[in-house]
Amino acid sequence: MKKQWSAVVLGMLLMAPIEQISAQSVVEEVGKGSYSLEYPPIDFDSIADPGYAEQQQEPPEHIYRTENVNGPMPTNRWWSSLAVDRFSNNHYPHPFSVKHQENGLNVFYDAPHNVVVHENAEAGTWHITGAISTDFTIGHSATASFEDAKVDDFSDWYVSGLLQDGDAMLRLTYGVGSPYIFAEYEGGYAEIDFPIEPQIWTNQGNVIGFSTHDNKHYAVYAPDGFDWQLQGNKWENDASFISVAKLPEATDELLHTFEEYAFSVVRDSRAEYSVDHDTGEVRTVYSVETEAKVPGAKEGTIFALYPHQYRHLAATSEGQLLEQTIFTIRGDMKLLPGNEFETTLQYTGVLPSLPNVGTDTDRLHGYLQEAQADYPTGQDTYELGKYLGKLANLAPIADQVGDEALGDSFRDELRVQLEDWLVATDEDGRLKSENLFYYNENWGTLLGYHAAHGSAVRINDHHFHYGYFVKAAAEIARVDPEWANDEEWGAMIDLLIRDFAAGRDDDMFPYLRMFDPYSGHSWADGLATFDSGNNQESSSEAMHAWTNLILWAEATNDSELLDRAIYLYTTEMSAINEYFFDVYDEIHPEAYKPEIVTINWGGKMDHATWWHSGMVEKYAINWLPLHGGALYLGHHPDYVERAYQELYTRNGSTDWNLWANMVWAYRALTNSSDAVSQMNAKIDDYGEFNPGDERIIERGSTKAQTYQWVTSLHALGQVDPTVQADTPTYAVFTKNGERIYVAYNYRDVPTTVTFTDGHTAQVEANSFYTNATDVGPPIEQPNPGPNPEPNEPGNGDQHEHDHYSVIVTQDHNQTVIVFSPTAPARYVDFHYRLNGGDQQNVRMNEGNGQWHYSIQGVSGGDELTYRFTYEREGPQYETEWYTFRP
Numbered sequence: 104m105k106k107q108w109s110a111v112v113l114g115m116l117l118m119a120p121i122e123q124i125s126a127q128s129v130v131e132e133v134g135k136g137s138y139s140l141e142y143p144p145i146d147f148d149s150i151a152d153p154g155y156a157e158q159q160q161e162p163p164e165h166i167y168r169t170e171n172v173n174g175p176m177p178t179n180r181w182w183s184s185l186a187v188d189r190f191s192n193n194h195y196p197h198p199f200s201v202k203h204q205e206n207g208l209n210v211f212y213d214a215p216h217n218v219v220v221h222e223n224a225e226a227g228t229w230h231i232t233g234a235i236s237t238d239f240t241i242g243h244s245a246t247a248s249f250e251d252a253k254v255d256d257f258s259d260w261y262v263s264g265l266l267q268d269g270d271a272m273l274r275l276t277y278g279v280g281s282p283y284i285f286a287e288y289e290g291g292y293a294e295i296d297f298p299i300e301p302q303i304w305t306n307q308g309n310v311i312g313f314s315t316h317d318n319k320h321y322a323v324y325a326p327d328g329f330d331w332q333l334q335g336n337k338w339e340n341d342a343s344f345i346s347v348a349k350l351p352e353a354t355d356e357l358l359h360t361f362e363e364y365a366f367s368v369v370r371d372s373r374a375e376y377s378v379d380h381d382t383g384e385v386r387t388v389y390s391v392e393t394e395a396k397v398p399g400a401k402e403g404t405i406f407a408l409y410p411h412q413y414r415h416l417a418a419t420s421e422g423q424l425l426e427q428t429i430f431t432i433r434g435d436m437k438l439l440p441g442n443e444f445e446t447t448l449q450y451t452g453v454l455p456s457l458p459n460v461g462t463d464t465d466r467l468h469g470y471l472q473e474a475q476a477d478y479p480t481g482q483d484t485y486e487l488g489k490y491l492g493k494l495a496n497l498a499p500i501a502d503q504v505g506d507e508a509l510g511d512s513f514r515d516e517l518r519v520q521l522e523d524w525l526v527a528t529d530e531d532g533r534l535k536s537e538n539l540f541y542y543n544e545n546w547g548t549l550l551g552y553h554a555a556h557g558s559a560v561r562i563n564d565h566h567f568h569y570g571y572f573v574k575a576a577a578e579i580a581r582v583d584p585e586w587a588n589d590e591e592w593g594a595m596i597d598l599l600i601r602d603f604a605a606g607r608d609d610d611m612f613p614y615l616r617m618f619d620p621y622s623g624h625s626w627a628d629g630l631a632t633f634d635s636g637n638n639q640e641s642s643s644e645a646m647h648a649w650t651n652l653i654l655w656a657e658a659t660n661d662s663e664l665l666d667r668a669i670y671l672y673t674t675e676m677s678a679i680n681e682y683f684f685d686v687y688d689e690i691h692p693e694a695y696k697p698e699i700v701t702i703n704w705g706g707k708m709d710h711a712t713w714w715h716s717g718m719v720e721k722y723a724i725n726w727l728p729l730h731g732g733a734l735y736l737g738h739h740p741d742y743v744e745r746a747y748q749e750l751y752t753r754n755g756s757t758d759w760n761l762w763a764n765m766v767w768a769y770r771a772l773t774n775s776s777d778a779v780s781q782m783n784a785k786i787d788d789y790g791e792f793n794p795g796d797e798r799i800i801e802r803g804s805t806k807a808q809t810y811q812w813v814t815s816l817h818a819l820g821q822v823d824p825t826v827q828a829d830t831p832t833y834a835v836f837t838k839n840g841e842r843i844y845v846a847y848n849y850r851d852v853p854t855t856v857t858f859t860d861g862h863t864a865q866v867e868a869n870s871f872y873t874n875a876t877d878v879g880p881p882i883e884q885p886n887p888g889p890n891p892e893p894n895e896p897g898n899g900d901q902h903e904h905d906h907y908s909v910i911v912t913q914d915h916n917q918t919v920i921v922f923s924p925t926a927p928a929r930y931v932d933f934h935y936r937l938n939g940g941d942q943q944n945v946r947m948n949e950g951n952g953q954w955h956y957s958i959q960g961v962s963g964g965d966e967l968t969y970r971f972t973y974e975r976e977g978p979q980y981e982t983e984w985y986t987f988r989p
Contacts, residue, residue, distance in 0.1 A: 129534060134594040135526075136522075136526050137527045139527040143534055143541055145536055145553075157560065158556070158559060162561065162562055164545065167189070175547025176613060178613070178629040182262040183628075185253075185254050190205065191203040193634050193635070193705075194631065196280075197409075198436060200233070200636075201277065203266060204240070207242035207243060208273075210241060212349055213233035213432060218234075220695045228709070229697055229709070230707060232707040235634060238319060239301075240295070240296045241286050241347065243271050243273045243288065244293070244294050246268040250267055251267070252264050256276075258370075261371075261372045261391075269290070273288055280407045282407050283347070286345050286347070292341045293325070295337070297336045302314045302316075308330035309331065310322065310325070311331055312350070312353060320351070321350060322365075323345060324347075326344065344368075352427055360440070363401045363440070364393075364401055367403060369391045370392050370394050374388070383451065383828070385450055386417070386445060386446070387448070387670070388443055388444075389412075389446075391403065403440065403441045404442070409678075410690065415448050416446055423439050423440060423441055432707070433681075434681065450831075452827070452828060452834050453734075453831065453832060454731030454734075454847055456500055457815045458873045461818025461819070470806045470807035471497060471506070475512070480794040481555070483555035485571075487520065488570070489571060489803035491520060491521065491575035492728055496808045498510045498517075499578065500808065500811050517578065518579060521572065521579070524538050524539065525596075537553050538552075538553075540598075547613060548612070556568075566603045566617040566627075566648040567648065569648070570603075570648030570651050573596060581654070581849065581869075587658060603616050606664075606667060624682070625645040627645075633704070635704040640712065642725050645675055646672060647728055649675060650733075651732075652664060652667070653672060656668055656831075657849045676735050676738075679735075683700050684700075684746070695710075697721070698746040698749045699721070701724060712724060718753055719750070719754070722750055723765035723801070726769055727765055729809070729812050736769065737772030751945065755946075757781050761797055762801040763781075764782070767782045767809065768813060772821065775820075776957030778813045781948055783950065820836040826858050828844075828859070830854070832846060832847040839915050843875045909922055909982075909985070910923075911967075918957065920933060920958070923952070923953045924952075928949075932947065932972040932973070933969065934972065936968045936969075939966070939968075962989060967986070970984045
C-alpha cells in the first residue's frame, strides 16, 4: 500500500483546529474506540463546496411524535415524513397512498388506469408513475384546521398518526399491506369529504359500499346504530370510530367479508424469522394483534400480500387466500384473512471472496501489485467506505495467490483507516472535526463525519456506507479474530451494525433501521419527504451490507446476528428479484422497456439515477460492488441474459460507455467465455488508478478483482441456487452438467460441510474448499486447431473467402466462432439465429488480428445460422448466411 500517502493524510486528519474542545465529557469509550456524544466541531470554513458543507449538518431537531413514542426514533420508513413534516408528505401503505393534511387524511388508490410509463429518450430515463390525487379525505367534525400530525404509535409495518386541534383529535392507524384505514375520534365525530360525489352501490345505514367517479371501490364501516348522514360530497357519522376499506370488487359478498375485520384495529404487527442452518430455509411469520372496537369483532385482519410474499407462501397459508386481488404499482396483492401467515425462503450462501480457480496466477499477482497504488477518492463515509471495500476484496485474493505479505499489507491499510475512524479524539484527547462518529440521541443514530449523500442531515444510506466499514472489519477478523474482540475494536463495529440493523428492544437504536419487514427490502432515505415517498437506488449495496453482517457474524461467532443477517439477505433478495429485476416478467408494465428498475419508490419506479448517468450505470448501480455475496445476481440466468441483451442492444456494441468491468462481471454469470473475451480486449487499456476515468474500471473496483471474478466464474460455471449447505459461507456452481462446490471455514479447526444433494467436503481451518479441477489459466484466444473438416459432428465448420476465413469449433455446449480478415478490420459484427429464433447481433472481440465470439448452450441437434458484417479499407461488407450443426 501507499503507506507514505496514508501517513501524510492521517497526519493532516489529526491536526486539530484551534477551536476544538476537550472531549473528556462528550466521548463514550468503547473498547479501544470511542464515539462522540456531542455534534463535532466541523471546520466549515475549510469546505469550499456549499452543498458538501450542508451535508455536514445534523438531522432536523424537531420530531413530530407524541409522548407515547419515546426512545430511538425509527427512520427510513415508508411513513417517515410523518415524523418530520408538520403534517406529512405522501406515503404509500399499499394498496393506499395517503397524506396527512390540515383538514385530515387524504386517501387515494392507484388503479391501473392511473399508472403511466414515461420515456425521456434524450436522457435515457424511464419512469413508471402513479397519480397523486384525492379519492376522499377523512376529517373531523369539530375542526377543519388541525395544528399538526404526530407519530402516536408504530410497529413492524403499521403506524398511527395523531391529528390534533385542541380537544379535537383524530387517530389514524394504517399499514403497508393493509386494505383498511382505522379512524378513532375524540372531541367530535367522523366526516368524509369527496372532491367528486361517489356512486353508492350498497347503503346499509352504518355500512356503505361505494365507487369513485373513476370506478375505484371502497367501503366505510361504523358500529351498529350509527348510520351515515349523506349530504352530497360530505358524509358524517356520530360514531367515535370508523374504518375505511379498499375493496377489489363492488359486491355485497366482499362488503361482508371485509366487515368481519373492519372493527378490529391493528395494535401491533410483527415479522418473526427463524433460520434452519441445515437446509438454509428462512421462515418468516407475519402476525398482527388486534383490538375489537365492537363486541364480537373477529380477531385478526385481511392481509394484502406482495408478490415476494405470496410466491413463497407456506403451504399452511395458501388455502386461505381469497380469489380477488388488488392492483398496485408493485404488482397485484393477494388477500388473506386471519391473524398471521408464513413464508419460506431459501438462503443460498455467501463467501468472503470467490476462490482463485482458472486464473493466471502471475497475471493476477501483477494486477494485485498495481492495486497498491490506489487511494481513497474522498474522506467521507461513502468514498472512504468504497476504498475500504476495495481493499477488503483484494486481501483474500492475494492470500490465495500465495502472497500473504501482500494480503497483510492490504489489511494493514484497513486497520489504519478503520482505527482512525473508530476513535473520536485526536492524540491530544480533543474531539476531532472529521473522521469520527457522533451519536445523535434525539434520533437514536450514529452519524459519521464527514458525511455524504444525506447520510447525516437526512440519515440516508447508512447500510450502504457502514456496510463497507463492516466489510473491512470482517476481512481483518477473518485472519485476526483478536482484533474483533469487544475490548479491542469489535464493540465499535457492533455499534455501527446496530445503527443500521439493530435487533429488537435496542436501547440506542431502532429495530432494523434500514429494512422494511413487510415490503421485504430496505429504504435508503431517512426522512422520506418526497412526493413519491421513500426510495432505494442501489439494492446491490444493501445486499452487500447484509453479506458483510454474515461474514462478521461468522468471524466473531455471533449466532444471533448471523440469523438476523441471513434473514435480511434472503428477504431482500426475494424483493429485488420482483421489484427491481422483475425476473418473472409479471410486474413492470409492457410499455416499460428496460429490464431493470434503478430506483424503487413507494409511488413510482425509475430507470434513472441520482446523478446524470449513461445506460450502463442505470443497470450497474444495482450490481456493484463485486463481492462474494453477489452471486444471487446469477440465480435467474434467463433474466440475466435478457437484461444483458437489452443493454447491449441499446448500446450497440461491447464498447461500454462507463464501468465496463461491471458489465463483464455481469456477463460472466451466464456467458463467461464472452465475458473473458470482452475483458481481455479492454482491461489492460486501463493503466494507473484514475478515479476521474471510470470508462473501464469503476472506482470502487480493481483490475485484480475484475480479472479474478470473470476468470473464476469461467472455471466454476453458472451459480446453482438449488443446492444448500450446512454452513453460511458456501456457493455451488454447475459446469458441463457437473456440480462444483465451494466453502470457506472461519474456524481454527477443520470442519465437514454437508450439501443438501449429499456432497460432503472436509474444509481445512481458515481455508477455502473447492472440488474444481480446472485451475489453470483460461484460454485467452480461441484455438480452432489444425484445419478441421467442416460440418463433422463435434468437429466444426470452416469457410474460405478472398476477404476472410471463418472457423467454428464446438467444445461440449460452447461454440467458438473465429473470423480472420485478410486485411485489418476496424470492426466485425456477428449476426446469428439459433434454431430459427430471434436474430442476435453482437460486436466481436479482436485479438492478434482475429475476431472471435463464443456462444453457450449450443448442443447436438441444434442449428446455428450466422453471417458477418465487417469493415475493409473503408467500406462495409456483409457475408452470406452460413449454417452450423454441431
